[in-house]
Each structure stands twice: as structure tokens, then as C-alpha cells.
Amino acid sequence: MYKKSSPLVIIISYIGIALLYIPLLFIALFSVNANRHGQTWGGFTFDWYVKLFSNDLVQQATLNSIILAVTSTIIATVFGTLLAIGIHRTPWNKKIRSFFDYSINIPVVTPDILMAIALVTVFGLFRTFLPCFEPGMLTLIISHVVFQLSFVVLVVLGRLSSIPKDQIEAARDLYATTSGAWFRVIFPQLLTGIIAGALLAFTLSLDDFIISFFVSGPTSQTLPLYIYGSLKRGISPEIHALSTLVITLTLGIMLLTLFYNQKKSKGRNK
Amino acid sequence: MTKSKYEVFEGKLTTRAHMQRTGSLLSAPGMLTLLVFLLLPIAGLVVLAFMQRGAYGVIDWTPSLENAKRLLGFSSFGWSSDNLLIIGRSLLLATVTTLLCIAIAFPMAFWIASHKPSTRALLLAFVMVPSCTNLVIRTYAWMLVLGAQMPPTWIARAIGILGETETLYPGQFAVYVGMVSSMLPFSILPLYTSVERLDWRIVEATKDLYASPLRSFRHGILSQMTIGIVSSIILTFVPSLGMYVVSDLLGGSKYMLIGNLIQQQFGAASDWPFGAMLGIVLILASVLSLALLQKISKGKSYV
Numbered sequence: 001m002y003k004k005s006s007p008l009v010i011i012i013s014y015i016g017i018a019l020l021y022i023p024l025l026f027i028a029l030f031s032v033n034a035n036r037h038g039q040t041w042g043g044f045t046f047d048w049y050v051k052l053f054s055n056d057l058v059q060q061a062t063l064n065s066i067i068l069a070v071t072s073t074i075i076a077t078v079f080g081t082l083l084a085i086g087i088h089r090t091p092w093n094k095k096i097r098s099f100f101d102y103s104i105n106i107p108v109v110t111p112d113i114l115m116a117i118a119l120v121t122v123f124g125l126f127r128t129f130l131p132c133f134e135p136g137m138l139t140l141i142i143s144h145v146v147f148q149l150s151f152v153v154l155v156v157l158g159r160l161s162s163i164p165k166d167q168i169e170a171a172r173d174l175y176a177t178t179s180g181a182w183f184r185v186i187f188p189q190l191l192t193g194i195i196a197g198a199l200l201a202f203t204l205s206l207d208d209f210i211i212s213f214f215v216s217g218p219t220s221q222t223l224p225l226y227i228y229g230s231l232k233r234g235i236s237p238e239i240h241a242l243s244t245l246v247i248t249l250t251l252g253i254m255l256l257t258l259f260y261n262q263k264k265s266k267g268r269n270k
Numbered sequence: 271m272t273k274s275k276y277e278v279f280e281g282k283l284t285t286r287a288h289m290q291r292t293g294s295l296l297s298a299p300g301m302l303t304l305l306v307f308l309l310l311p312i313a314g315l316v317v318l319a320f321m322q323r324g325a326y327g328v329i330d331w332t333p334s335l336e337n338a339k340r341l342l343g344f345s346s347f348g349w350s351s352d353n354l355l356i357i358g359r360s361l362l363l364a365t366v367t368t369l370l371c372i373a374i375a376f377p378m379a380f381w382i383a384s385h386k387p388s389t390r391a392l393l394l395a396f397v398m399v400p401s402c403t404n405l406v407i408r409t410y411a412w413m414l415v416l417g418a419q420m421p422p423t424w425i426a427r428a429i430g431i432l433g434e435t436e437t438l439y440p441g442q443f444a445v446y447v448g449m450v451s452s453m454l455p456f457s458i459l460p461l462y463t464s465v466e467r468l469d470w471r472i473v474e475a476t477k478d479l480y481a482s483p484l485r486s487f488r489h490g491i492l493s494q495m496t497i498g499i500v501s502s503i504i505l506t507f508v509p510s511l512g513m514y515v516v517s518d519l520l521g522g523s524k525y526m527l528i529g530n531l532i533q534q535q536f537g538a539a540s541d542w543p544f545g546a547m548l549g550i551v552l553i554l555a556s557v558l559s560l561a562l563l564q565k566i567s568k569g570k571s572y573v
Contacts, residue, residue, distance in 0.1 A: 089289075090290055106556075107304070109556050112509070114512060231406070
């Protein structure tokens with residue numbers, strides 16, 4: 001369909017794009033604004049970035065965010081991929097299959113705050129007999145795995161269902177063992193899906209605020225929590241610089257995912 | 271004749287039970303994580319909601335309907351409309367946000383689909399990418415954009431919708447801008463998917479049968495997009511209902527929403543059972559919308 005859009009449709013679309021991108025552009029602009037109180041332009045500067053790197057609290061929060069995102073992404077990717085394979089290749093009867101489908105879709109449609117209070121409650125219960133469930137890095141990692149998992153499963157399942165089932169039969173006809181067929185025929189094709197799922201999980205972890213807000217402890221502040229905290233304390237221009245860096249990192253990862261998928265799909269068409 | 275218990279799976283002669291055993295092992299780590307930390311706790315919240323707060327925030331395990339009554343505004347001091355007002359305000363915010371999002375997302379879906387396929391993928395990515403950046407940061411950015419010395423305020427003052435001393439932020443306008451800006455990508459995605467799948471021959475058929483443009487739109491296009499529209503509404507409405515950060519930052523912490531109230535119960539007030547009761551309102555919203563979606567899509571894929 002190459003129909004020309006009417007002017008009204010185009011105007012509304014540009015308004016939509018503006019609503020999405022104005023905030024990102026403004027933050028970037030303010031991060032290089034020399035005027036401390038922000039509201040007017042005071043010349044170009046990189047001072048806020050320099051100050052940022054000498055701030056211990058920011059460094060600690062950055063480190064926490066990275067540890068959290070990397071650990072939870074690895075766990076969610078492994079668990080999610082196994083779960084997707086387990087759901088896809090097993091001849092489940094209808095009831096079990098729909099139980100799986102519901103379980104995977106529920107975290108996607110549940111509001112963050114509901115997931116947060118469910119997690120707080122279960123950690124509270126576990127804490128009564130296991131002290132390691134005090135709010136901190138462990139509770140943060142578990143929580144992030146819980147909301148990342150569904151997205152990894154959905155992405156990997158999507159990729160799995162695009163791989164024809166007769167490939168594995170062909171591999172077996174050529175005397176491959178089942179595990180050999182999986183590792184040498186299916187897995188290499190699945191890898192794009194797994195990587196896409198992992199990158200999505202990683203950005204979700206960087207982006208999360210509400211769930212982290214509920215389950216983190218005093219020693220496990222992440223970047224979004226630090227930013228929220230400093231908004232309440234009063235704004236300093238270093239926050240603009242920090243936010244710009246976080247946005248750039250996220251956009252970078254998303255572009256990488258896109259580029260990677262594009263390249264792969266071109267390779268398939270040859 | 272009895273059926274053999276052996277069947278062929280993946281080119282191998284094996285039993286269904288054996289395949290299911292392997293399947294269970296593969297799914298166990300993921301499913302257990304979901305069950306222990308999310309699905310059972312959500313079910314647990316339903317139980318917790320019918321308990322009470324004891325002394326020092328300890329939970330008193332005697333079942334009662336006290337929290338449901340409190341939710342409806344009855345307390346030992348008589349009836350007050352506070353809680354119902356907060357729920358009503360959250361519902362209103364989520365409804366208006368959803369309507370605004372759909373009003374913008376609907377034309378956008380057609381606009382994206384009007385390009386050639388390679389451009390479409392890029393545009394779609396362009397629209398989705400901002401939602402992957404941090405919500406707190408984006409909301410904070412709107413605080414800057416809508417500040418008193420910024421172009422939007424000048425314009426609003428110049429055309430007279432804003433008095434000389436009034437500001438765009440903090441206030442309801444700022445809250446809606448922030449909400450729409452953060453929910454828009456989720457409204458666009460399902461709508462775009464269904465626009466892309468539209469069978470334009472049906473639209474031509476309505477025109478051949480002399481349908482007016484309006485009827486042609488209703489019966490030719492809208493009727494094919496039911497699933498897309500419903501998923502779009504759900505994906506926007508349900509997260510909006512629990513969202514309180516945007517209103518907190520852009521509304522100047524003036525308006526309590528159900529999210530704030532829940533956060534209070536699990537924070538300062540330390541009244542988990544009542545927080546859980548409020549959570550149930552959200553659970554009901556998600557479960558009802560999921561059931562509605564499944565009923566309408568009847569097994570068709572919807573995202």
C-alpha cells in the first residue's frame with residue numbers, strides 16, 4: 001500500500017514524533033548549557049560531564065546499574081531461552097500450553113507497580129526465614145529477571161516458530177543425534193533471536209524505575225533511582241549530563257539490535 | 271486396536287511422556303522463577319487483601335472485609351469519598367490518556383504504513399526507540415520543556431490560552447503531555463500491525479457497492495482492525511492505570527493517584543493488606559482486559 005496520506009494524517013504524525021523526541025533533544029541540549037540554572041542558553045560547555053565523573057555517588061550508582069543489568073540479563077536470557085524451547089518443542093496438551101501462554105503474557109500486561117508489590121510481599125515473607133532477602137542487590141536481580149523473562153521468551157518463541165520443523169528431521173535423516181541437530185542446526189539460527197531478546201532485556205533493566213524503587217535497599221541505588229532522588233532534592237546540571245549518557249547508551253544498544261537484525265535478514269534473502 | 275505409545279517427534283521414535291519430561295526440565299528454571307516470584311505472590315496479594323494491619327505494621331491474620339470497606343470509604347470516622355475519588359481520578363487519567371494516544375496513534379499507523387516496506391521498518395523503530403529510554407528522565411525533560419521561559423509557554427501566552435502569570439508546568443496539561451508522550455509507542459505498535467495486514471480489496475469492494483466514505487471506513491477498515499484497536503487500548507490503558515511517576519513529577523505532587531496510594535501503604539503507612547486491596551483493583555483491570563482480548567482475538571495472534 002503506497003497510498004499518499006492526507007495532510008491532516010501527516011500533521012498528526014509529526015506531532016506524535018515531536019512528543020516522543022522533544023524531551024530527549026532538550027535533555028541533550030541542556031547538558032551542554034553553561035548556564036547553571038538552566039532556563040536560558042549560556043553558551044556551550046562540557047563542564048557538567050567532567051563534574052559527573054568526579055561524583056562518587058554517580059559512579060557507585062552507575063556501577064550498580066551495570067552489575068544489575070548484566071547479571072539479570074544473563075540469567076533471564078538463559079532461563080527464557082530454555083523455557084521457550086521447552087514450550088515450543090514439547091507436545092503439551094492444550095490446557096498446559098494455555099497455562100504457559102497465560103503465565104508468559106501476565107508479566108507483560110501487569111502494571112509495574114503491581115509486580116513491585118507482589119515482589120515486595122514475597123521478599124518480605126522469605127525474609128522471615130532467610131536473611132539474604134533483605135532489600136538489596138539480590139532482590140533487585142531477582143525482580144529484574146522476573147520482568148525480563150517474558151520478553152526474552154516471546155522474542156525467542158517468535159524466532160523458533162519461524163524455523164521450519166522439517167529441518168530437524170532432515171538433520172536426523174543425515175544421522176545427527178537430537179542434541180547434535182539442536183546445537184548445530186537450530187541453535188545457530190536461533191542465536192539472532194536470543195541476542196535480540198537479551199538486548200531488549202538489558203534496556204528494560206536500565207529503564208526500570210518503579211520496581212527498583214520498591215525492592216532496592218540503601219546500598220543498592222541504581223541510576224534511575226539516583227536521578228529521581230536528585231529531582232526531589234533539587235536539580236543540578238550534572239543530572240542532564242548523566243541522563244544524556246544513559247539515553248545515548250540505550251539508543252546505541254537499540255540501534256545495534258536493529259542493525260544486527262537488518263544484516264541477518266538480508267543474509268537470509270540471498 | 272490400541273494406539274501405540276510410540277510416536278515420531280523431531281524424526282525420532284519416542285513417547286509423548288518422554289518428550290514432556292524433557293520439556294518440563296527445560297521450562298523448569300523459567301517457570302519456577304515466574305511462579306515463585308510473580309504468579310503465586312499475585313495470588314497471595316488477593317489473600318493478603320482480606321487480612322488487616324496489626325500493631326507496628328505486623329500483619330494480623332484474621333480474615334475480614336475491613337479493607338474492602340475502607341476502599342469504598344467507610345472507616346471508624348464515618349464515610350469519606352477520598353479513596354473513591356483517587357480511584358476515579360486514576361481511571362479518568364488512564365481513560366483520557368488512552369483516548370489521546372489512540373487519536374494520535376491511529377493516523378500515525380496509517381502514515382507509517384503508507385511508506386515503502388524498508389522505510390516502514392525504520393519509522394517503526396524510530397517510534398519505538400524513545401520508549402526504551404528511562405521514564406524518569408523523559409518526564410524530567412518535560413519539566414524543562416514546559417518551564418516558564420520556554421517556547422511552549424510563550425506561544426500559549428501569545429495566543430491567550432494562558433494568563434501572564436499562569437504556567438504550563440506544574441498542572442494537568444503537563445501531566446497529559448507526559449502521559450501521552452510515554453504511552454504513545456505502545457498504542458502505535460498493535461495498530462500498525464493491523465493496518466499492515468489490512469485487506470484493501472475489502473475496502474475496494476465497499477466502494478464498488480457505493481458505500482459512502484464513512485461507511486466504507488467503518489465496514490471496510492475499522493471492522494478489520496478490531497484486534498489491533500483492542501490491543502492498543504489495553505497496552506495503553508493498563509500501564510496508565512498504575513502509573514504515578516509522571517503525575518508526581520509533572521503535576522507538582524498535588525494529585526493522589528492509586529499508584530501513590532499503593533506506594534504509601536508499602537512505604538510510610540506500612541499497611542500491606544490495604545495496599546494489596548488496592549493492588550486487586552489493578553489486577554482486576556489487567557485480568558479483565560486480557561480476557562477481553564483473548565475473547566475478541568479468539569486465538570489469532572495479536573501483537
